[in-house]
Structure formats: structure tokens, C-alpha cells
Amino acid sequence: MSSSKKPAEYTPPASPSGSYYDLSDDDENEYNTITHTSTGRSVKLLFSKSKVYIHPSASSRDNIPGFIALLQQKPPSTTSSTGASSSSSTSTPPSSSLLLTWMPETALGDAYDTYVKVDLTDGDTPPRQTYLVPPPPSHYTTGASSLVTYAFAVPVSQIFSLLIRPPNLGWWWGSLIINTRAGDSFPALFFHDSECASTIAQSKRRQRDRFDPFGETGQLFWGGDEVLRWLRRYARVEKSHVEPSLYLVDPSEEDLRSFVAKPVVDGLVGKNAATVAAGGGAGMDPFTRVLKEARWNFLEKLTRVTRFTRRTAEDIIDSPKVPDQVKKLLRSPEVQSLQDEFDSARLYLARWAMGIAEQSERENRQRVWTTKDVMELEESSVGEFEILDMELGSMRIDAEKRKPVGLKEWNSWFDAKSGRLVVSVDEVKERIFHGGIEDNGARKEIWLWLLDVYPWDSTREERMAIMNSKRDEYIRLKGKWWDDVERRSGDEYWRDQKNRIEKDVHRTDRTIPIFSGEDTPHPDPDSTYFEIGTNIHLEQLKDLLLTYNEFNPTLGYVQGMSDLLSPLYAILQDDALAFWAFAGFMHRMERNFLRDQSGMREQLVTLDHLVNLMDPPLYAHLQKADSTNFFFFFRMLIVWFKREFEWDDVLRLWEVLWTNYRSSQYQLFIALAVLEKHRFVVIEHLTAFDEVLKFVNELSGTMELGDVLLGAERLWGRFKMMVEAVDRRNGVRGAGGEDEVGG
Amino acid sequence: MPAIKKPMLKVIILGDSGVGKTSLMNQYVNKKFSASYKATIGADFLTKEVLVDDRLVTMQLWDTAGQERFQSLGVAFYRGADCCVLVYDVNNAKSFDTLDSWRDEFLIQASPRDPDSFPFVVLGNKIDVEEGKRQISQKRAMTFCQAKGGIPYFETSAKEAINVEQAFEVIARNALAQEESEEFSGDFQDPINIHLENESSGCGC
Numbered sequence: 001m002s003s004s005k006k007p008a009e010y011t012p013p014a015s016p017s018g019s020y021y022d023l024s025d026d027d028e029n030e031y032n033t034i035t036h037t038s039t040g041r042s043v044k045l046l047f048s049k050s051k052v053y054i055h056p057s058a059s060s061r062d063n064i065p066g067f068i069a070l071l072q073q074k075p076p077s078t079t080s081s082t083g084a085s086s087s088s089s090t091s092t093p094p095s096s097s098l099l100l101t102w103m104p105e106t107a108l109g110d111a112y113d114t115y116v117k118v119d120l121t122d123g124d125t126p127p128r129q130t131y132l133v134p135p136p137p138s139h140y141t142t143g144a145s146s147l148v149t150y151a152f153a154v155p156v157s158q159i160f161s162l163l164i165r166p167p168n169l170g171w172w173w174g175s176l177i178i179n180t181r182a183g184d185s186f187p188a189l190f191f192h193d194s195e196c197a198s199t200i201a202q203s204k205r206r207q208r209d210r211f212d213p214f215g216e217t218g219q220l221f222w223g224g225d226e227v228l229r230w231l232r233r234y235a236r237v238e239k240s241h242v243e244p245s246l247y248l249v250d251p252s253e254e255d256l257r258s259f260v261a262k263p264v265v266d267g268l269v270g271k272n273a274a275t276v277a278a279g280g281g282a283g284m285d286p287f288t289r290v291l292k293e294a295r296w297n298f299l300e301k302l303t304r305v306t307r308f309t310r311r312t313a314e315d316i317i318d319s320p321k322v323p324d325q326v327k328k329l330l331r332s333p334e335v336q337s338l339q340d341e342f343d344s345a346r347l348y349l350a351r352w353a354m355g356i357a358e359q360s361e362r363e364n365r366q367r368v369w370t371t372k373d374v375m376e377l378e379e380s381s382v383g384e385f386e387i388l389d390m391e392l393g394s395m396r397i398d399a400e401k402r403k404p405v406g407l408k409e410w411n412s413w414f415d416a417k418s419g420r421l422v423v424s425v426d427e428v429k430e431r432i433f434h435g436g437i438e439d440n441g442a443r444k445e446i447w448l449w450l451l452d453v454y455p456w457d458s459t460r461e462e463r464m465a466i467m468n469s470k471r472d473e474y475i476r477l478k479g480k481w482w483d484d485v486e487r488r489s490g491d492e493y494w495r496d497q498k499n500r501i502e503k504d505v506h507r508t509d510r511t512i513p514i515f516s517g518e519d520t521p522h523p524d525p526d527s528t529y530f531e532i533g534t535n536i537h538l539e540q541l542k543d544l545l546l547t548y549n550e551f552n553p554t555l556g557y558v559q560g561m562s563d564l565l566s567p568l569y570a571i572l573q574d575d576a577l578a579f580w581a582f583a584g585f586m587h588r589m590e591r592n593f594l595r596d597q598s599g600m601r602e603q604l605v606t607l608d609h610l611v612n613l614m615d616p617p618l619y620a621h622l623q624k625a626d627s628t629n630f631f632f633f634f635r636m637l638i639v640w641f642k643r644e645f646e647w648d649d650v651l652r653l654w655e656v657l658w659t660n661y662r663s664s665q666y667q668l669f670i671a672l673a674v675l676e677k678h679r680f681v682v683i684e685h686l687t688a689f690d691e692v693l694k695f696v697n698e699l700s701g702t703m704e705l706g707d708v709l710l711g712a713e714r715l716w717g718r719f720k721m722m723v724e725a726v727d728r729r730n731g732v733r734g735a736g737g738e739d740e741v742g743g
Numbered sequence: 744m745p746a747i748k749k750p751m752l753k754v755i756i757l758g759d760s761g762v763g764k765t766s767l768m769n770q771y772v773n774k775k776f777s778a779s780y781k782a783t784i785g786a787d788f789l790t791k792e793v794l795v796d797d798r799l800v801t802m803q804l805w806d807t808a809g810q811e812r813f814q815s816l817g818v819a820f821y822r823g824a825d826c827c828v829l830v831y832d833v834n835n836a837k838s839f840d841t842l843d844s845w846r847d848e849f850l851i852q853a854s855p856r857d858p859d860s861f862p863f864v865v866l867g868n869k870i871d872v873e874e875g876k877r878q879i880s881q882k883r884a885m886t887f888c889q890a891k892g893g894i895p896y897f898e899t900s901a902k903e904a905i906n907v908e909q910a911f912e913v914i915a916r917n918a919l920a921q922e923e924s925e926e927f928s929g930d931f932q933d934p935i936n937i938h939l940e941n942e943s944s945g946c947g948c
Contacts, residue, residue, distance in 0.1 A: 496837070500760065500761075500810070503760060503761040503782070504760075504761075504782050507779065507780060507781050507782055508781065508782075510779050511779070528834070528872075528876075558810060558812055559760060559782050559784065559808055559809075559810045559812075559813070560782075560784055562782075563781075563784075593812075595812055597812070597813070631785070631786070631820075632785075634784070634785040634786075635784045635785035638784060638785070639784060643781070643784065689820075690788065690803065690820075693786070693787070693788075693820075694787070694788065697785075697787050
């Protein structure tokens with residue numbers, strides 16, 4: 001039989017399978033419906049493919065070769081009668097009568113030859129001749145495949161989705177996972193194409209006939225393409241746009257909306273989202289595993305954060321008041337393109353893996369990728385970012401968006417008359433998040449907004465009033481200690497605070513020009529610094545910190561606060577403005593300085609969970625190295641990387657963090673990016689807490705901020721996908737109930 | 744009997760902020776002094792290989808933030824310490840007064856097997872500052888050290904490199920002795936001391 005002899009009746013778009021069945025539907029009575037009888041004689045073998053393996057363990061010795069096949073059983077009489085009302089059911093077998101099965105070679109017995117024959121049958125349609133085989137020994141009942149043989153058969157009507165990973169250079173075999181509507185998954189089937197005679201033949205024929213070795217996806221033709229092709233004869237199979245490796249089988253309208261539709265706004269519904277939604281609680285689903293292992297309280301908290309921001313974004317989009325231009329910005333492909341980066345990253349990884357493979361090809365060929373390996377590789381791909389940096393540096397975000405915001409652009413966002421912001425706050429923050437702020441005067445203005453001195457909805461007039469009252473309030477607060485001679489001379493606690501502040505101010509950012517001078521005589525002859533001298537700006541820093549003591553008396557001065565204040569003062573160069581900006585900054589940083597250190601612990605624990613979730617191999621290593629207290633991030637988190645980056649970078653980083661554009665906890669993603677960037681070194685070379693701490697401490701001054709920011713954004717994107725998977729999973733459950741109620 | 748491995752001596756340096764912990768450590772390890780050290784945040788350490796009575800040992804000197812608020816974080820690195828160095832500023836009486844609470848806090852958190860014999864060394868730093876500023880006399884300091892079971896005491900200047908080498912030599916020797924005594928006393932039980940809420944009540948005087 002040759003492929004050139006396609007049946008002339010075959011007219012693809014209209015009703016392809018119907019045509020076939022008109023021709024060959026001649027022996028309906030010869031097979032039975034296995035759903036109803038286990039003693040049935042046989043079922044029709046439509047398609048089969050050999051050398052499809054299950055990898056039950058990490059050892060290749062355990063691999064089980066088998067066939068994936070599409071079987072047709074006699075439709076149950078009840079369903080066929082209801083099915084008859086639909087137009088095509090008379091000729092097309094309903095998907096409920098079709099079984100997708102996997103059978104180990106050893107379980108086939110005499111039918112083995114038939115399976116081989118069908119596999120090798122050349123052609124796009126099922127064989128003209130009807131091949132009958134015994135029904136699969138076990139069929140889909142509870143979602144579990146037979147424990148002994150792994151054999152399974154599932155009615156096509158019960159397949160919700162297929163998770164299809166074509167082979168690529170990173171992992172040798174393409175794989176297919178069947179997820180059922182009941183939420184179960186069957187073991188991954190690995191297509192050992194190089195052993196499969198039919199795939200080799202089909203691949204060769206493609207090259208010969210069309211000079212096109214590629215399958216429909218543009219990737220190398222492989223066995224999984226065939227399975228998709230079979231299924232498409234009988235069922236609607238839609239590729240998900242949100243999750244490229246997910247194919248939905250006969251999706252409902254709702255599924256189509258959730259998975260197939262292009263995402264709007266920030267539609268970062270990721271691979272794992274789809275897997276989880278489709279795979280439910282299947283034991284092999286790596287994301288579910290992580291879900292179970294990680295402690296989730298915190299993630300759920302962050303989930304709420306993202307939910308909130310998403311809702312806000314949607315609300316804005318829906319509001320008729322929002323100018324089109326802003327709507328367009330909100331729909332920016334930014335996030336989408338970020339997601340694209342992940343794919344590119346994976347490709348890069350694949351190429352990289354190939355390089356390794358060439359070096360030790362033999363060894364690699366013998367390496368067996370279990371499902372777990374494959375998934376873990378994907379799962380941990382965040383960890384490979386360091387090798388991607390050279391590539392990613394050149395990829396991505398629109399150069400316009402990476403330009404710092406200047407005063408001119410800033411002013412254009414305000415109504416000239418009222419001085420009120422006319423664009424959305426999100427838009428402003430988005431610009432600053434990606435571009436930062438110009439240093440020539442723009443920071444001086446914009447920082448006051450980012451630090452909550454000015455409300456975003458204020459008019460110019462309101463701001464003037466705010467500023468006046470804040471100046472008065474600052475003078476009043478400062479007067480509380482300045483004018484209190486008694487306290488200044490007698491109160492030991494106060495003097496102690498003053499000494500601490502003085503000690504620290506004199507060792508804060510002294511390399512920055514405005515803080516470097518020592519030419520002003522120190523006003524206090526009792527001070528240790530009397531002989532050394534001071535300068536006006538150092539004195540201002542001291543006054544500001546002492547005044548903050550009045551403003552927030554329970555906190556007091558804690559080391560690190562001078563590090564937070566000095567950039568604000570240096571930029572704003574106005575004590576009252578700097579004070580209120582500092583108060584705004586401290587509002588969010590206060591927890592870092594609490595007496596019981598609970599705020600720092602909380603963040604370190606959160607970071608622990610994040611790493612556990614985002615990079616399990618690295619986390620496992622840190623566990624071994626007794627370093628999961630994450631204390632080595634203490635310094636970075638308490639003063640927001642002030643000691644790790646140069647002055648200019650700190651200014652930039654802080655304004656990014658102040659926007660809360662992605663999360664109010666974005667500093668954790670910066671930390672994660674720092675860690676991920678060095679994960680190989682950590683894993684390869686650091687085996688104990690002291691080594692990790694030393695290494696991380698010594699990163700100070702070695703990191704390129706742009707790199708770290710990009711890394712953090714990528715990690716955030718990935719994290720968000722995961723969180724939305726949680727969302728979606730919860731949502732699917734919750735929404736499912738609601739839908740039923742709503743009819 | 745395994746070959747004698749090079750011992751790693753873990754030394755913790757404690758004391759109020761600004762007494763010169765970082766400076767002393769850097770003077771000893773790097774022979775350098777800088778007036779522009781920033782306040783230490785978190786913790787860091789330097790290592791130095793030294794000969795103690797012809798034995799080569801590695802000293803790991805841990806430097807920590809001086810504000811007592813951060814003490815509760817010490818658990819992570821106090822454990823397994825072989826010697827604790829208490830530093831005060833001879834020109835700052837308060838930094839001397841708090842030595843006792845630093846010592847107590849260390850003993851609580853590090854939980855050495857035998858607290859009474861655990862080696863401490865006290866350093867009175869900044870003796871380079873003009874005499875008129877001095878607030879704690881040598882005599883007073885030595886009396887304190889005597890009362891605490893004969894703690895070795897040194898007056899140092901990290902800036903002028905006075906007595907630094909000598910002090911750390913004693914620190915190394917005492918740390919090594921401690922390390923060896925622990926080896927002989929069998930399994931050293933690593934204390935798991937979760938000390939989250941409590942904080943030193945500060946100066947006990």
C-alpha cells in the first residue's frame with residue numbers, strides 16, 4: 001500500500017473520518033464493547049506505534065517497551081442511540097467508542113504481530129483491512145493503570161488533555177502524558193523514535209517526499225505527532241496557547257477560554273498552571289509534589305497579592321474612563337514576551353545540553369530520563385539562567401521602556417492646570433520599574449511620590465499644603481529633642497541613642513562627596529569625633545535619625561537605618577523632605593528592625609520557601625550544607641542590598657522596589673536572582689554554612705545590577721505562573737461549584 | 744588512628760557596636776587598618792592560618808553586628824565556637840559595662856559543655872586615643888577579668904597595631920586547647936538552641 005493512493009473520498013476539512021467509515025464500517029458485529037463485557041472477543045485496531053516506553057524507574061533496565069494504539073470498540077448501545085441525534089455520528093465513531101491504550105509488548109501475546117503490522121501500515125488512514133485484537137486486559141476505571149504491567153486504555157471521550165513534549169536536544173525522547181477528565185494522569189509514555197521502525201520510515205518518507213523533516217509544529221517529526229494525527233481524525237484537539245505543550249481533547253467552551261484563548265493583560269498562565277489544572281492530584285505531577293512539600297502559607301499570602309494586582313488591572317481595563325492609550329499599555333505584551341523568554345531559555349538550555357552531550361555522547365545516550373528527570377529538568381530551568389545571561393541580555397524589553405524616566409516625561413503625565421496625575425498609577429510604576437529614574441532632578445521629585453509623601457491622586461495645590469504642614473511637623477518633631485536641654489544632658493537612653501547614631505553616621509557612605517568632608521568643627525566637645533571634625537550633611541543625618549526617634553519612639557535607632565537614610569538625604573538635600581521620605585521608607589522597612597527580629601526571620605523563611613519552590617535541587621543542596629536558615633541573606637534584605645551594590649545602583653534598585661510594581665516583596669526576588677545567578681558555584685563548591693555565608697558576603701561589589709534585575713523579573717514571571725497555578729486550581733474547584741449553581 | 748587533621752578553630756568576637764571588632768580582626772588577619780569601616784551588618788568571618796606551638800591551625804574569626812538587638816541571630820554561628828573574644832572601648836564605659844551581658848548571652852546561645860572552663864579573652868581597644876578620654880582603667884578591667892575566673896586581658900589598638908598579634912596568639916592557643924578538650928570528652932553535643940524571642944536585657948549593672 002502506498003501513501004499516494006489516498007482514498008479519493010477523503011476530504012479532510014469536512015468529515016474525514018466519516019468518509020472512511022462509509023467505506024469500511026462493515027463488521028460492526030464482530031467486536032464487542034469492552035466497557036460492558038470483559039469476555040468480549042475483540043476490538044478493532046485502528047493505529048498503533050511501537051517502541052513507546054514507560055520508564056518506571058531511574059534505571060534503563062526497568063524501561064518497558066510497548067505500543068501506543070488507538071482501538072475502536074463497539075459503541076455502547078445507549079450512547080449510540082443518543083449519539084445518533086448528532087449529524088455525524090452515524091458515520092464517525094463517537095470518541096467514547098475509541099480507546100487510547102498503551103500495552104507492553106509482553107502482554108500482547110499473539111496479537112503482537114497484528115500490532116506490528118498495523119504500526120508498519122503505510123498511510124494516513126487506518127488500514128482498509130480490519131485488524132482485530134483482543135481488548136486491553138484492563139481498561140480505564142479508576143484512573144490508575146495496572147500496577148503490574150502498566151497497561152492501560154482510556155476512552156478518548158474521557159481524555160481531558162495531552163501533555164506533549166517533543167524530543168529536543170535537551171532530552172532524548174519525546175513524551176506524552178494523558179490527563180483524564182477525572183483529573184488523573186497516566187505514566188508518561190516515551191517515544192524511542194530511533195528504535196521505532198514506523199517512525200523511522202515515516203520520517204524518511206517525509207524527507208524524501210517533502211524535503212521537510214519537520215512535523216506540524218515545525219519541530220523534528222516524531223512519534224507523538226502520529227498520535228496527535230490519529231486523534232484528530234476523531235476528536236477536536238486544540239493546542240493551548242497559554243501552555244504550548246498542552247493539547248486539549250474535545251475541550252468545552254470554558255476550557256477553550258481558560259487554556260486556548262490568548263491571555264489578556266498579564267495572562268501568565270504557565271505550564272504548571274495547565275499541568276495542575278489538567279493533572280489534578282496525579283502523583284507524578286511535579287508541581288503537585290512541590291505543593292505538598294513546600295509550606296504554603298506564605299505562597300497563599302502572595303497569591304492574594306497577585307490576585308489583587310490582577311484584579312486591579314482588570315478593573316482598570318474595564319473602566320470606560322480609562323483612555324485608550326492607557327488600556328493599550330495595560331495590555332502590553334510585556335509579560336507575554338517575558339514568558340517567551342522562558343521558552344527561549346529552554347531552547348538555549350537544550351543547546352547547551354547538546355554541547356555536553358557531544359563531549360560524552362556515549363555516556364549521555366545511556367542516561368535514562370525518567371519522567372521525573374524530564375520534569376525536574378524543566379522545573380529547575382530557572383536555575384540555568386546564569387548560562388543564559390549572555391543570550392538574554394540582548395533579548396527583550398523594548399529599549400524605550402528601559403530608558404529612565406526624566407522630568408519631561410514625568411511632567412507630561414500631569415494635568416497642566418490641576419497638577420493631578422492623568423495616567424494610571426500602574427503605568428507610572430511600570431515605567432519606573434523597568435526604566436528607573438533619571439538622576440538629574442527627576443529623582444528629587446518622583447521619590448517623594450514613591451515614598452508616600454505625596455498621594456498619587458493629589459493636586460498641585462494639595463501637595464503644596466501637604467508640604468507646608470509636613471515642614472511644620474518636622475520642625476515640631478525635631479524641637480521635641482532639640483529644645484529639651486534636660487533630656488539632652490540627663491537622659492541616658494537618649495544619650496545612648498545619640499551615641500549610636502553618631503557612631504554609625506560617621507561610618508555611613510563616607511565615600512559619597514557630600515558625606516566625605518571633615519572640615520566643620522564638631523559642635524560637641526565631649527564627642528569622640530570632636531577632634532576629627534564633621535560636615536553639615538553628617539550633622540543633618542544625625543538630626544534626622546534623632547527626630548525619627550521622636551516620630552517612632554518604640555523602634556528607636558537600629559543599625560542599618562543610617563544606610564537607608566543617606567541616599568534619601570543625598571538626593572533630596574532638604575532635611576524636612578528627606579525626613580518624610582525616610583518615614584515613608586521606614587514604614588515598609590520597620591519590620592526589619594524590630595526588637596525580636598521577627599520581620600527579618602519572616603523574610604528569611606519566605607526566601608527559604610521561595611528557593612524550595614523555585615529551585616528544588618539548589619534547595620536540597622543548601623539543606624545539606626546546613627544553610628537553609630538563609631542567614632547569609634540577612635545583610636542584603638535588612639538594608640536592601642545597600643552593601644552589595646555601588647551607590648548609583650542602589651538608587652536605581654530602590655526606586656524599582658519602591659514601585660511595588662510586581663510585588664511589595666520584590667526584594668526577595670532580587671535575593672533569589674542573586675542566588676540563582678551563582679547556583680552552580682554554590683552547588684558545586686560550597687558544602688557548609690560558613691562557606692555559603694562567606695561566598696555570599698563576598699558577592700558584594702561584584703554584581704551587575706542590570707543582570708540581577710533581569711534575573712529577578714524572569715524569576716518573578718516563573719513564580720507568578722506557579723502562583724496562578726495555585727489560583728487556578730483553587731479557582732477551578734471553586735468556580736466549578738459556582739458554575740453548576742448558575743447552570 | 745586517623746592522621747591528625749588541621750584543626751579549625753572557631754573564634755567569635757563580641758562587643759558593643761563601634762568598639763573596633765572589625766578593625767581588630769582586619770588588623771590581625773590583613774595587617775591593615777581603615778578608618779572607614781562601615782558598621783557590620785549580619786555576620787562575616789576571616790580565616791587565618793597560624794602556628795600554635797608548632798601546630799598549624801586555621802582560625803576562623805567571626806565578626807558580628809554590635810547592636811544587642813541582633814544578638815538573637817547569633818545562634819547560627821555561635822555553635823561550635825572554641826573561644827569567645829569580648830571587646831570593649833577603653834574610652835567608653837558603657838561598652839565595658841556590657842561585657843558581662845555579652846558573655847552571658849554567648850554562654851546561653853553557644854551552650855558549651857562546660858561553661859565555667861570555656862575560654863574567653865577580653866580586649867580593651869582604642870588605647871591609642873589620648874589619655875584624657877580614657878574611661879576604664881587597666882586596673883578596673885583586670886579586676887573584672889580576675890573575678891570572671893581569670894580571663895586573659897589585653898589592651899590593644901587596632902589602629903596602631905598594638906598588642907593585636909599577642910592577643911590573638913593567646914586566643915589561638917586557648918581555642919586549640921578548648922577544641923582538643925572537646926575531642927577528648929567524646930561526642931560533643933551540638934546544642935540546638937532556638938532563641939527567638941528572648942533578648943539580652945542589656946546591661947546588667
